[in-house]
Amino acid sequence: MRTPTPSIPARDHAALTNAELVHRIAGGDQRALGALYDRQVTLVHSLALRLLGDADDAEDVVEETFWQVWRHAARYNASRGSVSTWLCSIARSRALDLLRAARRRPERIATSLESADDTALASPSASPLGGAEASERRALVRGALADLPPEQRESIELAYFGGLSQSEIAERTGQPLGTIKTRIRLAMMKLRARLSSLRESAT
Amino acid sequence: MTHAEAQELLAAVSLDATSREERDAVLAHIAECDDCARELGQLRDAAHGMAQLAPETVMDPARRARVRAHLLARAAERAQPAGAPPSTPVKPATISMPPRRLTQFSTARLVAAAAIVLAGVALGLWAVSAEQRADALQRNTQRLLAAQRSVEREIAARDSALADRQALLDAMTGAGVQVIEAGAPSARQPSGKMFWDQLTGQWTFVAHNLPHEAPNRTYQLWLITRAQRKISAGVFAASASGDALVIAHYSLPKDSLAAIAVTDEPSGGSPQPTTMPVLVGTAR
Numbered sequence: 001m002r003t004p005t006p007s008i009p010a011r012d013h014a015a016l017t018n019a020e021l022v023h024r025i026a027g028g029d030q031r032a033l034g035a036l037y038d039r040q041v042t043l044v045h046s047l048a049l050r051l052l053g054d055a056d057d058a059e060d061v062v063e064e065t066f067w068q069v070w071r072h073a074a075r076y077n078a079s080r081g082s083v084s085t086w087l088c089s090i091a092r093s094r095a096l097d098l099l100r101a102a103r104r105r106p107e108r109i110a111t112s113l114e115s116a117d118d119t120a121l122a123s124p125s126a127s128p129l130g131g132a133e134a135s136e137r138r139a140l141v142r143g144a145l146a147d148l149p150p151e152q153r154e155s156i157e158l159a160y161f162g163g164l165s166q167s168e169i170a171e172r173t174g175q176p177l178g179t180i181k182t183r184i185r186l187a188m189m190k191l192r193a194r195l196s197s198l199r200e201s202a203t
Numbered sequence: 204m205t206h207a208e209a210q211e212l213l214a215a216v217s218l219d220a221t222s223r224e225e226r227d228a229v230l231a232h233i234a235e236c237d238d239c240a241r242e243l244g245q246l247r248d249a250a251h252g253m254a255q256l257a258p259e260t261v262m263d264p265a266r267r268a269r270v271r272a273h274l275l276a277r278a279a280e281r282a283q284p285a286g287a288p289p290s291t292p293v294k295p296a297t298i299s300m301p302p303r304r305l306t307q308f309s310t311a312r313l314v315a316a317a318a319i320v321l322a323g324v325a326l327g328l329w330a331v332s333a334e335q336r337a338d339a340l341q342r343n344t345q346r347l348l349a350a351q352r353s354v355e356r357e358i359a360a361r362d363s364a365l366a367d368r369q370a371l372l373d374a375m376t377g378a379g380v381q382v383i384e385a386g387a388p389s390a391r392q393p394s395g396k397m398f399w400d401q402l403t404g405q406w407t408f409v410a411h412n413l414p415h416e417a418p419n420r421t422y423q424l425w426l427i428t429r430a431q432r433k434i435s436a437g438v439f440a441a442s443a444s445g446d447a448l449v450i451a452h453y454s455l456p457k458d459s460l461a462a463i464a465v466t467d468e469p470s471g472g473s474p475q476p477t478t479m480p481v482l483v484g485t486a487r
Contacts, residue, residue: 030278033278034271037274041267042260043255047257051257063270063273066274067274080244081244081248082248085248140252141256145256156253159215159218160218165221184218185214185215188214188250191252191253194249195248
């Protein structure tokens with residue numbers, strides 16, 4: 001059940017944090033939904049397209065992601081992750097469902113991680129964050145991943161972008177399952193330590 | 204599941220890389236363990252930080268506006284299931300859309316509205332009782348509204364296709380577009396042309412006569428800077444007729460491009476080129 005929230009002028013939505021927008025969405029504020037969409041659509045779309053490699057499928061995932069936000073905003077719990085994390089989690093889950101249903105894997109990877117090093121891959125017109133802020137965050141993530149041993153990085157990329165389980169990664173890489181579990185655990189611990197600042201800034 | 208066992212699996216759960224049984228066991232533990240719940244939240248943040256690595260791909264404006272309008276229309280329909288009014292209602296028709304699209308939608312609505320009126324007149328002559336008339340009118344209205352939605356969807360799809368073509372045309376013919384030709388010295392020569400829109404950072408690469416790639420291989424497009432940095436602009440497959448179209452967005456300083464190249468790489472692409480270029484073109 002939604003709890004009505006007081007009306008505020010549309011322009012004021014721009015000043016709200018993502019978490020505040022979600023709170024307003026939970027109260028039935030459709031303009032807040034539009035504001036969150038405008039702010040985060042590129043992040044969600046980029047992830048969906050990266051996972052699916054198909055613009056139509058990515059469009060479906062984008063709409064379904066924000067639709068889930070509208071329906072389940074009240075369930076959002078800031079202590080369990082930022083709004084960006086929540087959105088990415090929904091979008092990735094939807095995209096992987098599509099991938100698994102269609103028994104296909106993305107064939108097109110627009111840009112490999114290593115090559116996109118110091119220049120933002122961005123259209124300047126519609127960055128979900130300020131261009132500089134987005135570049136900074138991207139650089140932080142790239143730096144964190146670049147510092148991981150290649151085999152650890154490969155394992156978590158296969159899991160995150162390929163939607164593979166630990167067992168499937170072991171099968172694909174020809175490594176023992178225990179080795180893959182260790183790699184994933186170590187990689188994620190290091191990544192968490194390096195990216196802890198994202199958590200505060202993205203909420 | 205013990206606390207230690209859950210700790211071992213938190214990282215994999217944050218990536219959804221466990222079995223369903225493992226995940227359920229961890230989540231059951233988390234329901235009673237604040238420390239693990241907090242840690243999983245942090246790990247999920249880190250995992251989804253990787254989304255930042257997805258090449259930033261901006262939806263084309265028509266597609267973006269269509270999804271926004273549809274989303275808000277759905278939200279308006281499903282607003283306040285408990286009867287509470289939305290705090291700041293949004294009318295779907297007022298969502299910002301490309302003007303051309305609004306015009307076409309309006310036309311479609313006018314046609315549909317006229318059809319509804321005509322249907323109403325016809326029904327008035329046909330129906331015997333007021334009740335029958337109301338029922339029939341409702342059915343016809345629903346049918347016509349469904350037809351209207353179908354027309355709108357078709358128009359939206361055509362608008363989107365048209366916008367895609369227009370964007371492609373702009374990216375290839377704009378004032379700030381640099382063209383880099385790429386060729387190869389073989390018999391049935393592959394060829395390619397890169398259109399670099401320096402104003403928007405869009406790269407549009409068109410190639411012809413590419414041999415069909417071997418199994419588990421893919422073509423990969425590279426931007427090579429004057430500092431010899433090789434930047435992947437994407438992997439792609441050639442069509443049956445050897446054609447390919449690749450669109451990428453990448454901001455590069457105006458005079459920093461030395462060349463473009465296409466190489467044959469393992470499926471999924473390589474961090475750096477590993478084979479001799481199939482196509483190469485020098486920027487002037």
